[in-house]
Amino acid sequence: MTKMSRRFFKGMIYAFLIFLLMLSVVPFYLVMINASHSSFDIVTKLNLWLGDALAENYRTMQTHVNIWRGFANSLLISASYTLLTGYFGAFVAYGFAKFDFRGKKMLYGIVLASMMIPSQVSIIGFYQLNLKLHLLNTYWPFILPGIASASTVFFMRGIITQSIPDSMIEAARVEGCGELRIFNRLVYPCVLPGIVTMCIFNFVASWNSYIGPLIIVSDSRKYTMPVMISMIKGLYLTNYGAMYLAIAISVVPIIIVFCILSKYIVNGMTAGADK
């Protein structure tokens, strides 16, 4: 291959990558830009640069809902939920991956089966359960299930089975390390990249969850971000500008979480277990 054609080839790859980058960044960019335009501008033209309706959109948004309140509510729920899934998910997965006990297959089957049921189906039962437990209008129904996240268990079990050799755990036991300590000090740090990956998914899912908070919470001051965004829309009125602004605000934590956590994914991957 000549130098010219190699350079050309490289150029093509770059062009392709830049195209892909645009494809994924432009929608976000448009959301941010549209947040500063009036509803009428948004529906009539493609806006590529900042408009002057940001303050007005903010006012419209705040007259409908208190978005910062919703932001704080969502953050509280999502952060707590994510932390719980990160720890307990790995904890249960470790049990399934490295211990043999009676009924293990069946229990794991139950965990898998619970992943297959769409949440919409169980929503009425979920409401009734929380009614009986007197948890309506609280955040517990969205935080506590974090200790039983089936998808995290499923994902982490695979990772722990693959990346933690039995010999490592045995070595720790021989050294006189307790089981809890083995998990906390040895297994947990080794599978951190996997946990972080799951945490990103769980955070995003919890942050965006809509139908659950809508049904369980009736006090409008306790509404979460997605419910509030939906409230801005109104029945016949379409406040696009205010909606875009609210969406732009709601996207920010997801981006921040991803920026912070993605560092750990890379770090973790280079740190091996068997040194």
Next chain:
Amino acid sequence: MKKRMIALLMMSALVFGTGGCGGTGEMPEPASPEQGSDSSADGQTEADPENTGEGETEADRSVLSGTLEVWSSGEELGRFVEGFQAAYPDVTVNITVVPNEDFVAKLTPTLAGGQGAPDVFTGESDYVKYLVESGFWDDLEGAPYHADTSDMWEYVASVGRDSGGTLRALSWQASPGSVMYRRDMARDVLGTDDPEKVAEMINSDEAMLDVAARLKEKGIKMFASWQDILNMQFSNRSNPWVADNRLVIDESMLSFMDMAKTITENGYDLGVDPWAPEWSAAVESDDTFCYVLPSWGYQFVVKPSADTTKGEWAMCQGAVPYVKGGTWVGIYKDSPNKDLAWAFMEYCCLNSEAQKAYGAEYGEYVSLKSADKALAEQDGEEVLGGQNPFAFYNSQMEKLPADLMTAYDGTINNAFLSAAKDYATGVKSKEEALDAFKADVANAYPEITVE
């Protein structure tokens, strides 16, 4: 679609669920004794002089105190709170606005459980008949309410009556329809912008299509979306969607499908769905002639967007007078605050002075004849070139046909629109589209016989 499935699931679960867990449904928890919402704080300081001192006696008001929980699918009901609290200073009204498309999904489990249920809740036209028939709303003509609906437009009250004739819901609004057209284009193409004369030119489906053809010659599309016309055709039917648990496809619905096809094939509309950006933007366009929308369409679509076209709009009657949409409100049968609930409902739905003030401020067409007639005396709208929409709507309300609403309308309408769209765009033949429509209805409501 997914959301609709959930709502349906909820509805059916509610029907079965209430029987199963009657034990929990008896005693609803009293409304949470929390401090007033933001709006209540405002209401006490800014008493509206127009709304105080009318009707009720002072003694009545001082007796009533407490907190009222209201769930509403829109914000409009909240606009009454300020005036209401000026009249009833000791009552706090907590309005929870729930997005309309998820309103049933939220309401259903709560009503099934009975606990934490609101004292008052709304029902939008798509599902109001379902709520009216469900029995969750109290009989408003019985004790302690004794509602007198003599001043309310008959249509509005009739929607609130269940099949046994019991009054379950009232409304503060009515939504008569119009064809809202551009005066400048009418002058240009039709030679006049006078609503009476334009109405005559479009007084039947065929006439509308003739006008559409004339507009087309000048490069103007008559409709923003043909789907809007269903709003009107809906009142042109002689049968409801469902009668005796059977699906009935009215003759007018079949001709509507043909009309949709003609419009699509000839390019008489923009070829977009209602509420699409292009559809909303057509208010300010120079090639779209009219919207076929009820009163809320003027208030929320044309009026807020009209800028350079201010004064160039007018409304007239289309092929038939019609009414479409609206939100009703009723009192939960196990509410512990029935007195407060009724005071609030009476204020919104039956207090002519309150409605007059509301209609004047927000331009919304209200449900009491006396209030609408008073509002018709006022100056016209700038956007409509001085036409008074209340006067126009009043004339339409007089001519309305009987109410043919059913509990199934929201879902069936959507299924029908998608079938009509498939036919209009040539994806399916008429028979195929109708078969798909019937299958959709049968899937959504197994209890309905579909032939």
